[in-house]
Amino acid sequence: MPKDLNKEKKVDPASRVLSLVSHKLKTPLSIINGYTEAILSQLKPEEKETFNAKALGDISKQGEKLAILIDKLVRFSSVSNLTQEDIKKQEVNVKGLFSSAAAACVLRDDSLSIMSSDATIRRQGPSIDIKCPPEATIYADKALVSIALEELLDNSIKFNNNTIKKIKLFYYEEDDKNILAVADNGVGIKEEDISLIFEKFYQVDDFFTGQIEGWGLGLALVKMIMNIHEGTISVRSQYGIGTIISLRFPKQ
Missing domain, CATH: 3.30.565.10 (Histidine kinase-like ATPase, C-terminal domain)
Structure with missing residues (x-):
């Protein structure tokens, strides 16, 4: 039976853009955060007070904040496409x-x-x-x-x-x-x-x-x-x- 295109779920264009942007940002940011965390974990005690170590620490904190913001975008775009038929009451x-x-x-x-x-x-x-x-x-x-x-x-x-x-x-x-x-x-x-x-x-x-x-x-x-x-x-x-x-x- 042919698909009724008129009954397809309509997707808000703005939500589609948010979803695309958030997913495109998620992978490179996870790599940045992963390598930053790995480098910090390998620092020797005497290296933790250096400029480079403090800079990496700041990068790590800001990366975590960006990850939270991107997760919120993903969450918003996902919920915005739901209907009453999609939820589980x-x-x-x-x-x-x-x-x-x-x-x-x-x-x-x-x-x-x-x-x-x-x-x-x-x-x-x-x-x-x-x-x-x-x-x-x-x-x-x-x-x-x-x-x-x-x-x-x-x-x-x-x-x-x-x-x-x-x-x-x-x-x-x-x-x-x-x-x-x-x-x-x-x-x-x-x-x-x-x-x-x-x-x-x-x-x-x-x-x-x-x-x-x-x-x-x-x-x-x-x-x-x-x-x-x-x-x-x-x-x-x-x-x-x-x-x-x-x-x-x-x-x-």
Whole structure:
């Protein structure tokens, strides 16, 4: 039976470009990072304080940052082509989602701490406080919701110039919705910017003058994930005080 071309999945041209660029960059960067790490591991103790060693260390750190940025591009381009038929919905434990997303952020920044009733990691620096009934569940694609939570947590950390960064993950029910929320004590968002933050490549950067790392794709990605789930996303923010972003999932 001939293929119906009209029913083929449409691919956003911009997403196709992002996917191509990210994949083209990934291989050469992995080689650069691999050789840099190998050279650093072979340095003798007396060589580690030389200019060359310090330069290699800086190259390695910047290479790791680029690798993270490219992974985010790959992730965005992959999710942007998904439809409701592509995702795998199931009953997912919310506290488990919160804990795994927080743990992923801890791996990227070991100054973070997680506080919950069943596990506490004590370190100096920002804290992620988890508040959720152990039995709470949502009907969703576990991998995609994890991505959304990690993006929101990353933003809560990056856009926060407080000495003590406080982040809360909490769950509640409202009417026919299960709600996952991320609250922070960061810089907040001006009212006129709230309608813009979900656009691709947009960043609210008043406090940091262009120094925030990232593509400005995180919240656009979160919105796509919520659209696929037929859910919604809402923002409450007070500029200079903090922000609460809520993900509203329909009950099964």
